[in-house]
Amino acid sequence: MPGIAPHREQLMSTLLVIDDDRLHCDLLQVALARHGYQVSTATGGREGVVLFRQLRPVVTLLDLRMPEMDGLAVLKEIRTLDPRAGVIMLGGGATEELENHARKLRVTDFFRKGLSLDVLIGAVHRAAQQAKRDASASESRAGEDREHTPEEQILVVDDDVMARELLVRFLSLRGYRVRAAKDGREALRLVEESAPDLLILDLAMPEMNGVELLRALAARDYAGRTIILSGHQNDPLLADAWALGPQEVLDKPLDLERTLMAVQLVMVCREC
Template identity: 65%
Template sequence: MNTLLVIDDDRLNCDLLQAVFSRQGYHVLAATSGREGLDLFRKLTPRVTLLDLRMPEMDGLTVLKEIRAIDPYAPVIILGGGATEAQENQARELMVTDFLRKGLSLDVLIGTVNRVAQQPTARAFTPSLPQAIAPASTEGETILVVDDEMMVRDLLVRFLNLRGYRAQGAKDGPEALRMIEQAPPDLVLLDVIMPGMNGVDVLRALREREYQGGIIILTGSQSEELLDKAWAMGPQEVLGKPIDLERLLTAIQLVLVCREC
């Protein structure tokens, strides 16, 4: 039995969709907030997710970004009542499976869900089988991990490569600048605390060279002065160590999507 996850802050809509699709043979679970929906998504790995666009606190696009950080290819259908063209385009950029305007007949919605559920699950996200996603790494965005801690650097590079990115590591600032000069990556993950040339110095050098890619700062430092200097250089995000990998993936996707926009 296929599992259908409905994420909609309107309880009446959830109950209606649960009743309709249960009669269609789906095992239906509903969440009335984005956070609750993400928790169910992680636990259930649903065959199809129906996602409301307009929700308080965490809207549909934010939920979709987080879903893509968990599973880049999960089938997600957005119900976009009152959506703007920009919102619809952003959903397309996040590889939404389909985007339906609210107010369509139930027959159209049922037909869409059935069609999506019957599609093969090719390119499904399977972290235990890296070979299943290895081909994507030849087409993914490039990321440079700059960290003097070899274990952290190597683990991040491996983690990102398994998720379809083309990641490389640099052990210090000078090596990173040489690599960026030769082949500018789409995104740099940059440790702040490094011997010799720290992350703020590297960031300053990148700004002087007019580097156009995204920059996410990684730091275990609690120094407000150092963090203020880092923020003043205009990174897209600053994440603390130890690194929350789920949050890191979300930040990477946000930076790359906004860069394309």
């Protein structure tokens, strides 16, 4: 195929194509293999998630509309497994609402089906190069964080399993010891076992919300720092939470880089 020659760093980069249209999978596999990529395919969302876990591709090309498990559901799973993975979504007939939803999930790029292969392959090249730069930077930061903060412990408390697992993985890769609790009662038990240096706490939880947990911890003389997670700034619990002295409040959905900066700042202030 004329247009774009493979670069040396692209050779043997693993790609994954997830599309219920077998013909489209085969077309992309052949086209991308000609540019030096190693391409695997899946014709369903669940199969695609399994392959993503196994292969950890540098870029995934993902169809939006698929039966049983659509592209947005697959993208959520991918983000849980790898917050920085390159994902290009192909959204034939997508509405603006669906595209915005995909961008909120930090899709790398979004295209309508039917675009030229040269345009798509160019986007794959860019996403692959960016993913490699991100991976290299993450490894470097993780090494620095492990060097400076090997003993710092964080407890993530959130009833949203996706948000909870995302934070645990993201912060663990940066050298922190991270535990997780699905609700306030489990968090109290974990704090009693070993008090964390930092609590990352969702406000809106059933049975025992974030404010109630902070009050219970205050009664137990918890001396660690706290970062609050809130779905919106007009949350009625937020004023009560501020009164209990958290160090930071972060909005959901989380910006992971901002979250990391907040964690680092809180830890530095704790040492001061």
